[in-house]
Amino acid sequence: MSEASLPAxxxxxxxxxxxxNIGATARVMANFGLSDLRLVNPRDGWPQERAWALASGAEWPLNAARVYDSVAAAIADLQVVYATTARPRELTLPVLTPRAAAAELAEAAGQGQKTGLLFGGERAGLETADIALCQAVVTIPIDPRFRSLNLGQAVAINAYEWRTAQQDAAPANFRERSEPATGEALLGLYEHLERELDAAGFFHPPEKTPNMIQNLRSALGKARFTDQEVRTLRGVVTALSRGRGKVLEKIAKKKGEGS
Known part of the structure; x- marks a missing residue:
């Protein structure tokens, strides 16, 4: 298999x-054969001339860069997304090194899945709610005596590992199972389930709702549902909600007859 045979x-x-940092990211992306760059709410807007200056000629990721207003929108068409961050205490996602993550992403790409790597901002990193939309966490094993790592460096390490992992990836025409669900389909399932749980009074006390939602999403995300499985699960949620509605109707009817 050639090095460039898998979609990056x-x-x-x-x-x-x-x-x-956006320019430095584009530069290392070009070094290792990545080209699809997506920006979520860059602080100073887009485009920015300084990015092209720092890219040192690696202009094609910048020229084609797309801007989104949320992480959910940016990953909507992707099927496997890993968040690059320190391990979040609130979630129980798998934690991988860049090398292990690259091997898994290459395998997924070989199965025809669209993959992505999510990086946080320079100061705050990634919010737990955004990490909960991903299927695993990638943590770089840096020396604990000095944990500061530039964004461009973090992208470079992951991009390098991706480049070297391709030689061991499964053939691009290999299919293990049906088409995996996209980020958009998964978010639809999450929100559907959360609406029905809210209607059933599951989220109690109210102040714990955000953490409960994040934990649910990370738990479901680890299953890596196929598109068919998502449709089936949404049907299950709909059937359960309808069943609850019929039970409530019967209770109300009996109360009316007894009054």
Whole structure:
């Protein structure tokens, strides 16, 4: 298999503060054969001339970069997305090194799945709610004596590991199972389930609702549902909600007859 035979992961930068870091990201993307760059709410808007200056000629990721107003929108068409961050205590997602993550992403790409790597902003990193939309966490094993790592460096390490992992990836025409669900389909399932749980009074006390939602999403995301499984699960949720409605109707009817 040739090195360029697999579709490379999309690189998503969330809330990037400095144009220079976007340019540095484009440069290392070009070094290692990645080209699809997506920006979520860059602090200073887009485009920014300083990004092109720092890219040192690697203009094609910048020229084709797309801007989104949320992480959910940026990953809507992707089927496997890994968040690059320190391990979040609130979630129980698998935690991988860049090398292990690259091997899994290459395998997924070989099965025809669209993949992505999500990076947080320079200061705050990624919000737990955004990490909960991903299927795993990628953590770089840096020396604990100095944990500061530039955004461009983090992208470079992951891009390098992706490049070297391709030689061991499964053939691009290999299919293990039916088409995996996209981020958009998964979000639809999450929101559908959350609406019905809310109607059933599941989220109690109210102040714990955000954490409960994040935990539900991360637990479901780890299953890596296929598109067919998502449709089936949404049908299950709909059937259960209708069944609850019929039970409530019967109770109300009996109460009316007894009054």
């Amino acid at each position: 992961p999309v690189v998503i930068l969330n809330a990037t503060q400095l144009a220079e």
